[in-house]
Amino acid sequence: MxxxxxxxxxxxxxxxxxxxxxxxxxxxxxxxxxxxxxxxxxxxxxxxxxxxxxxxxxxxxxxxxxxxxxxxxxxxxxxxxxxxxxxxxxxxxxxxxxxxxxxxxxxxxxxxxxxxxxxxxxxxxxxxxxxxxxxxxxxxxxxxxxxxxxxxxxxxxxxxxxxxxxxLSFQPIGLNLLPDKFTMPDMQRMYEAILAKKIDPRNFQKKILKTGIVIRLNEVKKGVAHKSPYLYRFDQNRYKEVLEEGGLFFI
Amino acid sequence: MxxxxxxxxxxxxxxxxxxxxxxxxxxxxxxxxxxxxxxxxxxxxxxxxxxxxxxxxxxxxxxxxxxxxxxxxxxxxxxxxxxxxxxxxxxxxxxxxxxxxxxxxxxxxxxxxxxxxxxxxxxxxxxxxxxxxxxxxxxxxxxxxxxxxxxxxxxxxxxxxxxxxxxLSFQPIGLNLLPDKFTMPDMQRMYEAILAKKIDPRNFQKKILKTGIVIRLNEVKKGVAHKSPYLYRFDQNRYKEVLEEGGLFFI
Structure with missing residues (x-):
């Protein structure tokens, strides 16, 4: 060259x-x-x-x-x-x-x-x-x-x-990665992809809800197999609060 | 100059x-x-x-x-x-x-x-x-x-x-800081000094014991007020294991 x-x-x-x-x-x-x-x-x-x-x-x-x-x-x-x-x-x-x-x-x-x-x-x-x-x-x-x-x-x-x-064990993630409205299984798949392991869905939901970073909507996701799951969105203020303070997620 | x-x-x-x-x-x-x-x-x-x-x-x-x-x-x-x-x-x-x-x-x-x-x-x-x-x-x-x-x-x-x-929330500390034999209150005071806050003693003991990093001896500390507390020592192998893996302490 x-x-x-x-x-x-x-x-x-x-x-x-x-x-x-x-x-x-x-x-x-x-x-x-x-x-x-x-x-x-x-x-x-x-x-x-x-x-x-x-x-x-x-x-x-x-x-x-x-x-x-x-x-x-x-x-x-x-x-x-x-x-x-x-x-x-x-x-x-x-x-x-x-x-x-x-x-x-x-x-x-x-x-x-x-x-x-x-x-x-x-x-x-x-x-x-x-x-x-x-x-x-x-x-x-x-x-x-x-x-x-x-x-x-x-x-x-x-x-x-x-x-x-x-x-992931002490900071929220998902904002700008998940769509505006998402289901709990969507969010769980994000964690599973990053952690490269399966997570127990019931504990997962409980822990996420406890942090207050998501709000459940009065809407379900249509057109998916089995029963229609609820949709959620992030509570952006709470999300930012937890991001600054650090919250323990223990996923 | x-x-x-x-x-x-x-x-x-x-x-x-x-x-x-x-x-x-x-x-x-x-x-x-x-x-x-x-x-x-x-x-x-x-x-x-x-x-x-x-x-x-x-x-x-x-x-x-x-x-x-x-x-x-x-x-x-x-x-x-x-x-x-x-x-x-x-x-x-x-x-x-x-x-x-x-x-x-x-x-x-x-x-x-x-x-x-x-x-x-x-x-x-x-x-x-x-x-x-x-x-x-x-x-x-x-x-x-x-x-x-x-x-x-x-x-x-x-x-x-x-x-x-x-x-402190995911790594053990105390080795080379506490004496060879120490009481649970000694260990708790170390955490409290670093965190600059009081810790509930019953939860503290439960969490530390669960990690397996300390071993209770068949000895009590003499000459202290109230009832004589048990002495502990570190299980150095387990301590090193937890140090490498990272264990969640949630103190």
């Missing part, structure tokens, strides 16, 4: 914080399934998480919002810092340099980088996946089908998934 | 990761009280948390262990990364530069620094507080008596305390 793309880290070296990056684990929920957004690097079969560097003029959180928006076109979404990855040798720098040698100068990878991990949970129907300058595709993967990723990104994904699952 | 101390960041600039630091919130528990370890800067009434920079040759975790050991002489202790502070302007850089102008060149503070927060929980009787080259005292403060701190360290302390309290 005659013209290598040189990475931002070289061109705008004064503009970004050196040796610091961020990685975004973007989980997508739709139709009872949990997926993750991956980037495919140009001219290769190599995948990684979306990520980027932090400009001197933006906070680390703002950088994460920017990266997320660039990759998904989504603006206001739930985004959470979960861990900073700071090993001396997070991955085999030489091997990564060789793998990407057709795109980036190998010397870029000589330097150690500390990376701040963020995760987001989005409705994947609302996302317009958008690759960056070094990648040719931005696509959703079922969690079980995630390939070997570049850098230490499989480890970052694992840790993000643990953080998300753990978070 | 004729000879200013020049900070490590200037002398060994190639040795450390630029614009990245860590701050350690070291909580001390003893005699039913929770305290925090602060440094008093030389020739001033200025206090801050202990902290430092990350060498190129050490992981961020290793840097935190090093700082902790330098300040407390403690080796193997519970240390946890809880949040990375990444605002563009974490504090008033100019004001800090002026406050410390008798010790450090003001230009050092022109640069933005992202800081990784760690907290530790130690038995303060086992600690030998040790100031660093820029500070003249390293001392324990009751939480209510913490003064205004340098940088954004009051914010970091608040966030660490929230993280510690939250952690």
């Amino acid at each position: 005659s013209e290598k793309i040189r990475k931002t880290v070289h061109d705008d070296i004064l503009d970004i914080i050196p040796q610091l990056s961020l990685d975004c684990v973007i989980f997508g929920f739709h139709d009872s399934t949990l997926k993750v957004l991956l980037l495919k690097w140009k001219g290769s079969n190599i995948y990684s998480l979306p990520g980027g560097f932090v400009k001197q003029t933006e906070s680390v959180d703002q950088a994460a919002v920017r990266v997320l928006k660039e990759r998904t076109a989504l603006d206001e979404i739930f985004l959470r810092q979960f861990y900073t990855f700071g090993k001396v040798k997070r991955y085999d720098n030489e091997a990564v340099g060789q793998k990407l040698a057709h795109l980036i100068e190998e010397s870029v990878f000589h330097e150690r980088v500390v990376s701040i991990g963020y995760y987001a949970l989005v409705d994947y129907e609302k996302v317009f996946p958008n690759p960056d300058e070094l990648t040719e595709k931005c696509e959703w993967f079922d969690l079980e089908e995630v390939p070997e990723l570049l850098f230490d990104h499989n480890e970052i994904l694992d840790k993000a998934l643990k953080a998300l699952r753990f978070e | 004729s000879e200013k101390i020049r900070k490590t960041v200037h002398d060994d600039i190639l040795d450390i990761i630029p614009q990245l630091s860590l701050d350690c919130v070291i909580f001390g528990f003893h005699d039913s009280t929770l305290k925090v370890l602060l440094l008093k800067w030389k020739g001033s009434n200025i206090y801050s948390l202990p902290g430092g920079f990350v060498k190129q040759t050490e992981s961020v975790d290793q840097a935190a262990v090093r700082v902790l050991k330098e300040r407390t002489a403690l080796d193997e202790i519970f240390l946890r990364q809880f949040y990375t502070f990444g605002k563009v302007k974490r504090y008033d850089n100019e004001a800090v530069g002026q406050k410390l102008a008798h010790l450090i060149e003001e230009s050092v503070f022109h640069e933005r620094v992202v800081s990784i927060g760690y907290y530790a929980l130690v038995d303060y009787e086992k600690v030998f507080p040790n100031p660093d080259e820029l500070t003249e005292k390293c001392e324990w403060f009751d939480l209510e008596e913490v003064p205004e701190l340098l940088f954004d360290h009051n914010e970091i302390l608040d966030k660490a305390l929230k993280a510690l309290r939250f952690e």
Whole structure:
């Protein structure tokens, strides 16, 4: 390849914080399934998480919002810092340099980088996946089908998934993921998709109702098998209250 | 002052990761009280948390262990990364530069620094507080008596305390903090000191016993008022198991 793309880290070296990056684990929920957004690097079969560097003029959180928006076109979404990855040798720098040698100068990878991990949970129907300058595709993967990723990104994904699952035990989720009106089985399937396990429906309903985040409507869902289940909507004020205070769900 | 101390960041600039630091919130528990370890800067009434920079040759975790050991002489202790502070302007850089102008060149503070927060929980009787080259005292403060701190360290302390309290709801604590044999009221006072609230003793005992982390001995504590309470010890294997798995305590 005659013209290598040189990475931002070289061109705008004064503009970004050196040796610091961020990685975004973007989980997508739709139709009872949990997926993750991956980037495919140009001219290769190599995948990684979306990520980027932090400009001197933006906070680390703002950088994460920017990266997320660039990759998904989504603006206001739930985004959470979960861990900073700071090993001396997070991955085999030489091997990564060789793998990407057709795109980036190998010397870029000589330097150690500390990376701040963020995760987001989005409705994947609302996302317009958008690759960056070094990648040719931005696509959703079922969690079980995630390939070997570049850098230490499989480890970052694992840790993000643990953080998300753990978070479910004390934070409400579902707003912007479920439709405006939903049934208790809809909500339960969302939890089951994220936790990757079955939940007892009677306990589930009891616990959710106890938090006060949902309101039962005088409407049932028609056209479903068996008896018609009631519809619910979120009580947005209560939802925000619980989000701020932290409530224990114990799902 | 004729000879200013020049900070490590200037002398060994190639040795450390630029614009990245860590701050350690070291909580001390003893005699039913929770305290925090602060440094008093030389020739001033200025206090801050202990902290430092990350060498190129050490992981961020290793840097935190090093700082902790330098300040407390403690080796193997519970240390946890809880949040990375990444605002563009974490504090008033100019004001800090002026406050410390008798010790450090003001230009050092022109640069933005992202800081990784760690907290530790130690038995303060086992600690030998040790100031660093820029500070003249390293001392324990009751939480209510913490003064205004340098940088954004009051914010970091608040966030660490929230993280510690939250952690109590799913992680066991007490090993290396309580004596080898202790009573249920001893253990309860430890929780109450950290949570800064009273706990119902009957529920407390039930919840702790359910986790299996303590074993009741065939011994009672003598010489205390009222009836003699049973002594307990930790089941170290079970304790470690719960620490790894995460168990929900709901204290």
